[in-house]
Amino acid sequence: MSENSHNVIYLDNAATSWPKPAIVGEAMSHFLAQEAANPGRAGHRMAIAAEKMLDSVRKTLTEFIGGTDLHRLVFAMNGTDALNIAFKGFLRQGDHVITTMLEHNSISRPLQAMADSSFIKLTRIDFSPQTGVIDPADVAQAITPQTRLIAMTHASNVLGTIQPISEVGKLARERGVRFLVDGAQTIGVLPIHVMDDCIDLLAFPGHKSLLGPTGTGGLYVNTSINMDEFRAFREGGTGGDSGSPTQPRLMPYFLEAGTPNTVGICGLGASTQYVAAHDPAKTLQHERTLVQKFIDAAAEIKPLVIYGPVGSNAAAHRVGTISFNLNSYSPQELGAILDDSFEIAVRPGLHCAPYTHKTLGTFPDGAVRVSPGHFSTSEQIDQLLAALHEVG
Numbered sequence: 001m002s003e004n005s006h007n008v009i010y011l012d013n014a015a016t017s018w019p020k021p022a023i024v025g026e027a028m029s030h031f032l033a034q035e036a037a038n039p040g041r042a043g044h045r046m047a048i049a050a051e052k053m054l055d056s057v058r059k060t061l062t063e064f065i066g067g068t069d070l071h072r073l074v075f076a077m078n079g080t081d082a083l084n085i086a087f088k089g090f091l092r093q094g095d096h097v098i099t100t101m102l103e104h105n106s107i108s109r110p111l112q113a114m115a116d117s118s119f120i121k122l123t124r125i126d127f128s129p130q131t132g133v134i135d136p137a138d139v140a141q142a143i144t145p146q147t148r149l150i151a152m153t154h155a156s157n158v159l160g161t162i163q164p165i166s167e168v169g170k171l172a173r174e175r176g177v178r179f180l181v182d183g184a185q186t187i188g189v190l191p192i193h194v195m196d197d198c199i200d201l202l203a204f205p206g207h208k209s210l211l212g213p214t215g216t217g218g219l220y221v222n223t224s225i226n227m228d229e230f231r232a233f234r235e236g237g238t239g240g241d242s243g244s245p246t247q248p249r250l251m252p253y254f255l256e257a258g259t260p261n262t263v264g265i266c267g268l269g270a271s272t273q274y275v276a277a278h279d280p281a282k283t284l285q286h287e288r289t290l291v292q293k294f295i296d297a298a299a300e301i302k303p304l305v306i307y308g309p310v311g312s313n314a315a316a317h318r319v320g321t322i323s324f325n326l327n328s329y330s331p332q333e334l335g336a337i338l339d340d341s342f343e344i345a346v347r348p349g350l351h352c353a354p355y356t357h358k359t360l361g362t363f364p365d366g367a368v369r370v371s372p373g374h375f376s377t378s379e380q381i382d383q384l385l386a387a388l389h390e391v392g
């Protein structure tokens with residue numbers, strides 16, 4: 001079971017999941033006490049044991065996403081880091097990139113910076129505010145002979161709405177364009193299969209629905225990508241081939257310079273096994289039930305406006321995330337009241353997704369986001385609803 005040491009009603013799992021399964025902390029403290037040497041393929045026994053642990057977590061994660069080569073699973077500090085390794089390693093001067101208005105700043109900002117310096121050309125596809133989903137036909141229309149990458153999220157971190165990545169993946173493959181998916185809001189609850197979904201690059205954090213510790217994430221570079229097309233975003237020590245004057249091209253070390261977060265990765269291995277054993281489909285169903293309960297009951301709170309799909313089956317189009325505003329309160333005010341007076345942790349503001357809020361008409365104040373997770377309960381949603389009734 002989880003370790004929940006105080007009574008806070010934590011509904012901010014889209015930012016990071018909390019609590020974590022107890023097994024995560026146990027695995028980390030065991031590793032720290034017994035094996036936490038600096039990993040190295042050519043080192044002493046403890047170093048080799050640490051390296052073995054990394055490879056075993058690589059294998060677990062590679063299998064979890066339907067990958068075929070564990071050496072192409074690169075550990076990163078978080079989702080943002082994985083996206084930077086991908087963009088700065090893969091994109092070349094003159095490339096055209098297609099992305100969407102649903103992206104988190106971890107996609108929007110690096111791409112915008114590259115566009116501002118005329119390194120790449122960038123097109124942003126809009127989404128329907130009613131459905132919260134992009135139309136693959138708009139992506140198809142935006143492809144030019146210079147398009148080298150389509151980069152998009154699997155689910156909106158504001159609306160929770162699930163995007164048609166299989167359709168876009170097939171389209172990209174047919175048109176000879178590479179496809180990057182940001183799995184931040186879906187990995188651990190929705191199936192992601194890098195082979196079936198034609199995903200060339202998958203970036204993900206370990207600390208959201210994979211239930212791992214902060215400081216963890218990964219990038220899977222599919223076998224469809226020739227590593228000669230890549231540059232190392234980060235260069236330095238790799239624990240082997242030390243005589244090479246430049247970054248050795250051997251994967252995964254090519255994209256993994258410096259001492260890795262071994263303690264965190266050990267926790268991520270334990271959490272991924274926990275997630276797999278508890279059936280992600282069941283967790284998703286649990287989260288959707290809580291979101292649907294919120295949607296149904298919120299219809300009774302008149303000044304409350306929910307963004308994206310509403311109605312009796314609306315949660316089926318979402319992961320466990322929903323955003324709303326309550327008339328006469330700014331999102332920041334309402335977030336502070338819920339926190340101070342009710343011990344309910346939600347996320348007010350722009351959620352690092354300013355373009356999404358522009359399309360929704362909620363820029364610059366944003367909205368209040370509620371995101372139940374694996375350990376959230378129906379009673380906690382009741383308490384949130386009671387609080388909203390009281391202040392609404």
Ligand SMILES: Cc1ncc(COP(=O)(O)O)c(C=O)c1O
Pocket residue numbers: 014015078079080081103104106153155156157182184185205206217
């Ligand atoms: C859709 C999406 N992409 C990327 C990220 C960035 O992940 P991280 O915070 O691990 O860098 C987030 C985090 O909230 C996200 O929601």
